[in-house]
Amino acid sequence: MVAPDHFTVANVWARMQEIKVVDSHTAGEPTRIIIDGGPSSGDLGGGSLADRLAKFRDKFDSIRSAVVNEPRGSDVLVGGLLCEPVDPSCAAGIIFFNNTGYLGMCGHGTIGLMETLKFLGRIESGVHKIETPVGIVAAELFADGQVAIENVPSYRLTQSVSVEVPELGLVTGDVAWGGNWFFLVKEPVENLDADRRHLTEVALKIRHALQQEGITGVGGAEIDHVELFGPPLDSKNHSRNFVLCPGGAYDRSPCGTGTSAKLACLAADGKLAAGELWRQESILGTVFECSYQVAESNPNQVLPTIRARAFVSGQSTLILNPDDPFCMGIPS
Numbered sequence: 001m002v003a004p005d006h007f008t009v010a011n012v013w014a015r016m017q018e019i020k021v022v023d024s025h026t027a028g029e030p031t032r033i034i035i036d037g038g039p040s041s042g043d044l045g046g047g048s049l050a051d052r053l054a055k056f057r058d059k060f061d062s063i064r065s066a067v068v069n070e071p072r073g074s075d076v077l078v079g080g081l082l083c084e085p086v087d088p089s090c091a092a093g094i095i096f097f098n099n100t101g102y103l104g105m106c107g108h109g110t111i112g113l114m115e116t117l118k119f120l121g122r123i124e125s126g127v128h129k130i131e132t133p134v135g136i137v138a139a140e141l142f143a144d145g146q147v148a149i150e151n152v153p154s155y156r157l158t159q160s161v162s163v164e165v166p167e168l169g170l171v172t173g174d175v176a177w178g179g180n181w182f183f184l185v186k187e188p189v190e191n192l193d194a195d196r197r198h199l200t201e202v203a204l205k206i207r208h209a210l211q212q213e214g215i216t217g218v219g220g221a222e223i224d225h226v227e228l229f230g231p232p233l234d235s236k237n238h239s240r241n242f243v244l245c246p247g248g249a250y251d252r253s254p255c256g257t258g259t260s261a262k263l264a265c266l267a268a269d270g271k272l273a274a275g276e277l278w279r280q281e282s283i284l285g286t287v288f289e290c291s292y293q294v295a296e297s298n299p300n301q302v303l304p305t306i307r308a309r310a311f312v313s314g315q316s317t318l319i320l321n322p323d324d325p326f327c328m329g330i331p332s
């Protein structure tokens, strides 16, 4: 067997043959948090979370794949590496990743992280700060298990961008940031009751067309999430979405960063006032309760609050046997 590249960092590898994780799901979307046995802050250079993410990607990407890809995980799983925060007032630092790479921020994942920290006895009810590669987010754990996260400043970058999509025609949407880059499709191009494989194909075609047309976020950043909207299943809710995630899986939850991007667009269109409730329904019918405040530092940006509940669904030790041909996961 060819030794995976991380064997070059033999000492680190010796520690990483067993990785302890806690699994949870938030409104149906799973999160797997590495609580022990992953790369330590020392292995990652101890800098900012953004610097540590870069080191994780450069030196230990095979660990990401081992944790979230098959045979231990699947395309839908979001992973998180629990880190020492730089700012000691933060309860934890986190680097989120998935089957193909890394996420700046993850809303459902942060709610899952809070439930995981509670499960481990590391936090109690109250407000806690969490450090991420794209900034600090505040999260409040309530006595009933609900968590409200205050996401990073979110904004619409471009309104009504049209792109020609093979077999779909002209598709128009907004480009917005909610901690990740999103294309929020304006008109319903599809009935959300359609087969989810079909919705995935539609969203993949739109994402591909955006890439072909060179439509990006700030600084050429890839728009790796595509959001389709339709009427809610439950009339108590305001909207239903289908969110394509970077690796090609769809979000089972309403997507925290995607809903933040949606709030930014609603605010920019004058369709939702600061503090007003927005109930975003997922493709499964699960709900995030949301609102926003206008950012003091920039009136064109909003500070979204996303409230939901996560449930711990497992606690296990992943075994990384170097003799296993799929020890480091099956790349997707």
Ligand code: PYC
Pocket (backbone or CB within 6 Å): 029, 078, 103, 105, 106, 107, 108, 109, 180, 245, 251, 253, 254, 255, 256, 257, 258
């Ligand atoms: O909840 O922000 C989110 C998210 C991003 C990707 C999957 N879920």
